[in-house]
Amino acid sequence: MNNQFPAKRLSHKHHGRKYPFARSGCITTVAMSSLLAILGFVVLPFDALAQETGSPLMVTDRPDATESAVTIGVGVFQLESGYTFDKADDVRIHSLGEILLRVGVADILELRFGINSYQWARGQTETSHGLQDSTVGLKLRLLNNEGKTGLGNPQIAVLASTSVPTGSSLMSHNKIEPEMRLSVSWGLSERLALGTNFSYSYTNEVAVDTRSHEAGATLSLGIALTDRWGTYAEYFGAYTMVRDGPREDYVNGGVTFLVESDFQLDARVGYGLNGLADDFFVGFGSAVRW
Secondary structure (H helix, E strand, C coil), X not given: CCCXXXXXXXXXXXXXXXXXXXXXXXXXXXXXXXXXXXXXHHXXXXXXXXXXXXXXXXXXXXXXXXXXXXXXXXXXXXXXXXXXXXXXXXXXXXXXXXXXEEEEEECCEEEEEEECCEEEEECCCCEEEEECCEEEEEEEEEECCCCCCCCCCCEEEEEEEEEECCCCCXXXXXXXXXXXXXXXXXXXXXXXXXXXXXXXXXXXXXXXXXEEEEEEEXXXXXXXXXXXXXXXXXXXXXXXXXXXXXXXXXXXXXXXXXXXXXXXXXXXXXXXXXXXXXXXXXXXXXXXXX
């Protein structure tokens, strides 16, 4: 969720529990991921730091798993990126990139383009690596609370997206995986905000070539500590929609720091609550707007 304050955001998007341990020689994917990471972490922030203050409050969709109900302005570009380390049983997973480019095309509509991380996973004896599938989508704001606080003044948006099977052979899910998401948020006070998401996705389990319906839910509480520092605490989960189907449950929290009006840094840590969830994850990232 987003605080609606200058600070906060996490995005532990589900990696899918697919760790095919075989090496791939994807030099081009390494170069692409590295270039995008450099663009997000190094090049664009210098441009952002040079911009004048007074622009609208920056709202990001990281680092938490709760997507905000806020769309960016018309003609605005916002690039969000990061790195995550996960531990799942004896497997250690590094994800670099987490690229999300948001483009404002109307007052209530933004387009979203993702090249989700270059990932490498190391087990006890083997390692695999490659580029994950890309994504395309949009966010449509349905209701604007116009800055009013209280539970009677929600902000509401819907998000529609799909993965595109363009990843490396060892990391791609091979089929599109569409997702619909409802985002609702409330400004409880000038320094407190509450947000929740409800989602549905149609996933593909590559190992057994089986499609499944998956529901998801999140709940995030954000606190603006100062004009620049923010923090949040969150629950999120994913539930396979069959009787006694598998589920993953997580809790996490983090901080954000607004360096300038168009440049934000973040950090997060989270833990799995059941056997199917990752043991823990930790990450950091940035967002820049121009």
